[in-house]
Amino acid sequence: MxxxxxxxxxxxxxxxxxxxxxxxxxxxxxxxxxxxxxxxxxxxxxxxxxxxxxxxxxxxxxxxxxxxxxxxxxxxxxxxxxxxxxxxxxxxxxxxxxxxxxxxxxxxxxxxxxxxxxxxxxxxxxxxxxxxxxxxxxxxxxxxxxxxxxxxxxxxxxxxxxxxxxxxxxxxxxxxxxxxxxxxxxxxxxxxxxxxTPSIRLNDISSRQLICYGAPGTGKSHCIKEETDEWEKKGRVVRTTFHPDSDYSTFVGAYKPTTERVQRYDIYNKPITKDGQPVMEQIITYEFVEQAFLQAYIDAWRNRDEYEFLIIEEINRGNCAQIFGDLFQLLDRGNDGYSEYSIRADKDLQKHLSKVFEDIEIEDYPNIKNGKELLLPSNLYIRATMNTSDQSLFPIDSAFKRRWDWRYMPIAKGNDNGVELNWQIDIDGKRYDWWTFVKTINKHVFDTTNSEDKQLGFFFCKAKGNIIDAETFVGKVVFYLWNDVFKDFGFDAPIFADKEDETNPKLSFDKFYMANGEVNKDKIKIFLANIGMIPTEETVEDDEDESADSSSVKIPKYSINGSSEQFTTPQAVRRIIEDYAKRNESISVNEMIELWNGISERNNLLVDSWQPSPNDNQPFANKRRTKIEWKNGVVWVTNGWTEALFKKFMDNVKQRLGINILKVN
Incomplete structure (x- = not known):
């Protein structure tokens, strides 16, 4: 052939x-x-x-x-x-x-x-x-x-x-x-x-107006972003955020003063020049300035063959009745996706729309083209988020609610394209499972407040490389819990105890910071211990230096496939991955990471780049990871293992790749 x-x-x-x-x-x-x-x-x-x-x-x-x-x-x-x-x-x-x-x-x-x-x-x-x-x-x-x-x-x-x-x-x-x-x-x-299959089609009328609601960090905005991502790349998404000062003019548009540079004329209406050049001056004029709703509305009518999205973040932080005004009536959609009822545009808006639509054809809706009426087209979709923990000054009335579809975002473990995220809280080298913390603290929140609204979602704060550091944990999580959740219920529960401080045996928020402004990591450990959190990963074996006193700590050794050579835990993992890379030289970095993170069931076993944090002063900080190189790339493998994690790794490599790891001491 x-x-x-x-x-x-x-x-x-x-x-x-x-x-x-x-x-x-x-x-x-x-x-x-x-x-x-x-x-x-x-x-x-x-x-x-x-x-x-x-x-x-x-x-x-x-x-x-x-x-x-x-x-x-x-x-x-x-x-x-x-x-x-x-x-x-x-x-x-x-x-x-x-x-x-x-x-x-x-x-x-x-x-x-x-x-x-x-x-x-x-x-x-x-x-x-x-x-x-x-x-x-x-x-x-x-x-x-x-x-x-x-x-x-x-x-x-x-x-x-x-x-x-x-x-x-x-x-x-x-x-x-x-x-x-x-x-x-x-x-x-x-x-x-x-x-x-794209999640929305032009003939789908079930969710033209949708509000995603739930506790903070449940992924409401992320859900909408995933749905609209491809259209945002085409410039078909308009975003706005409601707040207590939002009103009709900041949502729709209004005439606003602006400056314009024009030719100066004398009292006889003749242009003034100097050295043969016209003399210019700045004057104040008024022009209609479009805001989020009108931008999306105009774009949707200009091209009805493409989706157009208007995204409203934090919809319940604004007075919806005041912001929407008579646009409220447009939210009633017919079977064809268009508004069932039109509304009359005021003179200013009519003048602006007739000018904007002058160069496009809207033969089936002449009053839209001349700006006299407003009507939502079928390709205009509205998405909104609502954080149920916010104590809104402006409750949404039932008539407004009826015109929206509602999607509840439950508190669930995060995933990225179907792969579970195994985020860790890192406090002085001790690793705590973030999802376990979320579930644990949410039970205390519910027991205290009798409400789900104040609970934490998985994405309440962002991890950096799957790690939530001490500064992020205190600045985002502890601050929220102390100031927004438990403040009105007191701090007498055992989870707020500070047994190390006999004078003030309560964990007040100020204790999480030292006098120099740095985070007090010892107080974080006390709080985590109070709610029953146990480190899942805290050991970094110094396998490069076996001269340490082994009389106090006996380091486990392992053999691979019956070999007489003995390895520490990180040495065994590294040898297995290195041998695999040598046998599969053309494998890409992404394929290596996906394969071995899957086998180990650890989202951060391999990473494509790494260097010790300049603020990490823990022993062996520079040995937390080791480089593995092969013909087609470089990855960094973790040296941090617990007995349970390595047992899972041993079982999986045997089951999936036929590699037998045995403990020899």
């Missing part, structure tokens, strides 16, 4: 049919039988592209637009335009250069992936290539310098394209693309990638 032809369905193409779901895939999948062509080439191949062929491919794509464009986190409809063609040809001109000189062919190195061990220990038997992306800087149709990602997938049209790969005598694989006139799916790429 010296050549293969692969028909391209949507899975391998950046340009898909318009109704395709969203896919984040950037790899190129081939059929398993195609593996024979590459079997003897190891884990990397060199491919060669021809400029003329890629030019023909992108011009073919231009001829069949509109198409759905999918690349990583980018998902949008591409319509034909002269600008599109110009920019695509400019990208190829910039790509096919060597040291500034135009060339007809270029090469690229791809990683071949077959029978890869997945995070759950299963074998991925798909055959595919990765490392397809390359940054390209080009000058666009406006003459501006832009940076984009080149990938072969950008020249493939789902259903139309055939990919031809031919092995040449020089060991390079030539890439050629041709296209059929009638698209078809050969069914060979089913279930090769995860397709995500």
């Amino acid at each position: 010296e050549e293969i032809t692969k028909h391209i369905n949507d899975t391998n193409a950046s340009y898909r049919h318009v109704g395709a779901g969203d896919a984040k895939n950037t790899d190129l999948f081939l059929d398993n039988e195609h593996y024979e062509l590459f079997r003897d080439r190891g884990e990397q191949i060199t491919v060669r592209f021809d400029k003329t062929n890629l030019t023909q491919a992108i011009l073919f794509i231009a001829s069949i637009l509109p198409r759905k464009f999918d690349q990583s986190a980018n998902h949008y409809i591409v319509k034909y335009s002269n600008e599109f063609v110009f920019d695509q040809l400019a990208i190829l001109d910039a790509l096919f250069k060597e040291e500034g000189v135009p060339v007809n062919t270029i090469t690229q190195t791809w990683n071949a992936r077959k029978d890869v061990v997945k995070k759950n220990g299963d074998i991925d038997n798909r055959f595919y290539f990765n490392n397809l992306l390359k940054d390209v800087e080009f000058r666009d149709h406006n003459g501006d310098i832009q940076t984009t990602k080149f990938t072969l997938r950008n020249y493939l049209a789902g259903g139309f394209s055939n990919l031809n790969i031919k092995k040449t005598p020089d060991g390079i694989f030539d890439i050629k693309i041709d296209n059929v006139t009638e698209p078809y799916d050969d069914g060979k790429e089913i279930d090769l990638e995860e397709i995500v």
Whole structure:
């Protein structure tokens, strides 16, 4: 086999049919039988592209637009335009250069992936290539310098394209693309990638107005951000935050004074000049200034084929009746997604809207175009957050509530794209599980206040590299608990006891800071001990120096797969990971981190960069992690282990990789 032809369905193409779901895939999948062509080439191949062929491919794509464009986190409809063609040809001109000189062919190195061990220990038997992306800087149709990602997938049209790969005598694989006139799916790429159906469609009327509510830190804003992220990248999201001083004019818009530089005239209405140049002056004029609602409203009407989102943070901190005014009536939506009832615009707003809509066509709603009426279009979605712990000065009335859908955000352990977050509180090298703390303190909060509103969500404060340091813990968590939760109920409960202070045996907030303004970590430990928190990770074995007095502490030693060589806990972990990296030289840093963090069930076993904190004065601070290098990258492995964590690691590597670790002393 010296050549293969692969028909391209949507899975391998950046340009898909318009109704395709969203896919984040950037790899190129081939059929398993195609593996024979590459079997003897190891884990990397060199491919060669021809400029003329890629030019023909992108011009073919231009001829069949509109198409759905999918690349990583980018998902949008591409319509034909002269600008599109110009920019695509400019990208190829910039790509096919060597040291500034135009060339007809270029090469690229791809990683071949077959029978890869997945995070759950299963074998991925798909055959595919990765490392397809390359940054390209080009000058666009406006003459501006832009940076984009080149990938072969950008020249493939789902259903139309055939990919031809031919092995040449020089060991390079030539890439050629041709296209059929009638698209078809050969069914060979089913279930090769995860397709995500966008969470909202234009004909979905169930959640055009949605309020996400819950305790602080439950991820209300994050939930909305995930839902609207792809449209925010297109400039289709407008944000605002309500507060007690918000009103109709700050939400919708109003005439405001502004300065304008104009020609000065004399009393005879003749322009004044000096040395042949006009004399200018600053005058005060008034112009209509759009605020968040009007910005979203106008954008939505300008392009009704695209979603438009208005996001209101902290909606219950403002007087909604005062802020919305008669816009309140627009929140009643019909089955078509448009407001059931329109409202009359005042003279100022009518004048502004008629000017704004002058250059667009709204033939089906003439009174919208002339600005006389306001009506929410079906593509305008409103999202809001409401923090139930805030003691709002302006309760939301039931009539307003009825016009919204409500989504409760429960207190739950955080995750990132389906992977659980195992955040730790770090106090003087002692690690406490953040999620255990949240659940524990929330029980005390509920028992004290008889309410869930003041409880903490998982994202109440942000971790840095999965670690919540002492300063963040006191500044965010302790401050909130002492000043917003327990202040009105007293501090007589045992969790506030300070047994080390006989004079003042209560943990008052000021005790969490020393006279020099630094956090008092000893008081944090007392508080955590009071609520029953036990460190989950506090040992960093100094495996590089075994000259320490071993009579007081016996360091456990282990063997790997029956070897006579003995290892400490971190040495054993490091040796296993190093051996794996040597056997899989082409594995990427991200793949290494995902695999081993999954096997160890520790979100921070491996990280891609690390250095000791300059403020970390604990013993062995510079040995908390050790570098592991291989051909394709560098990671840092933790040296901090508890007996329970290492027992779990031993069990998992045996079950998933067949590696047997035995304790020898």
